[in-house]
Amino acid sequence: MSGGTRRTWGMISQYAEGAGAVFSVIYIFTLVSPLSTNLFGYDGAGMRALVLAPVSRRLLLAAKNTSVTFISLVLVTAGIFVGGLVFGDLTPATLLFAALAFVMAAALFALFGNWLSLRFPKRVRFGKRMNRSGVGGLLLVPFFLLLLVPPAVSVAAAHLAQSYAVKYVILAVFASLSVALYLLVLPAQARSLERRELEILEAVTGRGGDQDDQVMG
Incomplete structure (x- = not known):
């Protein structure tokens, strides 16, 4: 770690190494949120094919999640690599x-x-910007802050225990619990998709009369 970067995080704790990279990871997920929080908006009329497709809704959601995660992974890898070169x-x-x-x-x-x-x-329209308006947009900031809590807890616990191992073990536990929660909740979300398919189709094709569209450009 470069001297300047080390001193910056050293003012917080000697166990805060990597905090900048973690912030970048979560921030990039937020940047990709127009995709992740409106999975069907970009399908538009193609949503009709998804409704008729004899595909497990659980598999469909998992596939869309995987696609967005891959995009995030590419951006995170590039961001961390560039940041590593700049800050050492x-x-x-x-x-x-x-x-x-x-x-x-x-x-x-x-x-x-x-x-x-x-x-x-939300129906996606091409325009001057891309954003997530309405309830989704309002919830992004508190959710972003919520995601910063586990890494912060890990650093704080490591500082109190004076152990680097504690830092990684605690965050690994948070990561494992997050994956377990995803696997547990995904089937329920798939059932919700089955019930709401026609409503979603109307919304993303503009037939539902919702003017609060997501603008992209």
Whole structure:
């Protein structure tokens, strides 16, 4: 880690190494949120084919989550690599902390995105910007802050225990619980998709009369 970066995080705790990378990971998931929180908006008229497709809704949601997670992974990898070159903090410890945070954020953002996609689907229009308005947009900031809590708890616990191992173990536990929660809740979200398919179809094709569209450009 470069001297400047080390001193910056050292003002918080010597166990805060990798905190900048973790912040970048979660921030990138937030940047990708127009995709993850409106999974069906980009299908448009193609949503009709999904409604008629003899495909498990659980598999459909998992596939969409995987696609968004892959996009996030590419952006996170590029961001951490560039940040590591600039700040000189591309260390194994940083990569491990960021990887655990990525797993946690991917699982929780998938659940959050599925819920918003099912409850507040929006038609996507091409324009001057891309955003997530309405309830989804309002919830993004508190959810972003919520995702910062597990890494912060990990660093705080490591500081109190004076142990680097505690930092990674605690975040690994959070990551494992997040994945377990995703696997547990996904079937219920799939059943919700089955019940709301026609409502979602109307919303994303503009037939539902909802003017609060998601604008993309």
